[in-house]
Amino acid sequence: MRSHITTAALALAAMLATPALARTGEDAGQLQIKLLGSAVLPDGKIDQVNLDLVGLPSTIRTKANDNVVPTIAVEYFLTPALSVETICCVTQHDVDATAGVPGAELVSDAKLIPATLTLKYHLNAGGISPYVGAGPALFLFIDEKPGAAAVALGADRTTLSNELGLALQAGIDVPINDSWLAVSLDAKRYFIATTARWYAGSTKVIETEHTLDPWVLSAGLALRF
Structure with missing residues (x-):
């Protein structure tokens, strides 16, 4: 029985692999669209x-909460091995104290647009395409508000500075048919910080520097045209 199961599994693997082997990067389209679910895991200290x-308190420490959001990635292939990619998503985060005043909410519902452009190198291995990439990232914050603890201290406005940083990327696209539909797995690590400011009226009362450095882990489907 075990030998039959093994034979069937090998046959299925061969069937799935055959379309991918039949088409290579040379005859692929130049545009790829990905629809992904992304876990955004920032630091925020x-x-x-x-x-x-x-x-x-001198012992205060902070952490930004994680979030899961839908993401669209648009990728253009310059050559079969080189592409450029940008992503579109909006993710929302709070910043809470983890020490000093544990659980105190300092920033509420800050919305982040991680504008990212990466240059990617693909190793096309019989249709399966692992890749690495790197490029600039601009973090744009909108609609941030003081958290409940900050409001209790008299703050009525909070800002997080927009900042330019670096993104490193690695992932893999695995074809599932001969029409360039693929499963895509992607990991990005950003290196970026922000300055947080709290105001009471027109007076700035607190200013802190925060490391963000989020991981963005994504999975979904890709279609190449």
Whole structure:
């Protein structure tokens, strides 16, 4: 029985692999669209306190919460081995204290647009395409608000600075038919920080530097045209 199962599994693998082997990067389309689910896993720790007019505990530590969001990636192939890719998503995060005043919400519902452009190198191995990439990333924050703990201290406005950083990327596209539909797995690590500022009226009362450095782990489907 075990030998029959093994034979059947090998036959199925061969059937799935045959279409991928029949088409290579040379005859593929130049545009690929990916529909992904992405887990955004930021750090958010305080690196430095630049201004503190409210008396924050010296032991304060912070963390930004994780989030899962839909993501669209658009990729253009310059050659069979080289492509450029950009992504589109909006992710929402709070920043909470983990020490000093554990559980205190400092930033509420900050929406982040991680504008990213990467240059990718693909190793086309019989249709299966592992890749690595790197490129600039601009983090744009919108609609950030002071958290409940910050409001209790008198803050009525919060800003997070937009910043330019670096993204490193690795992943794999695995064809599942001969029409260039593929399963895509992708991991990005960003290296980027932000400056957080809290205001009471027109007076800046707190300013802190935060490391973000999120992982963005994605999985979904890709279609190449």
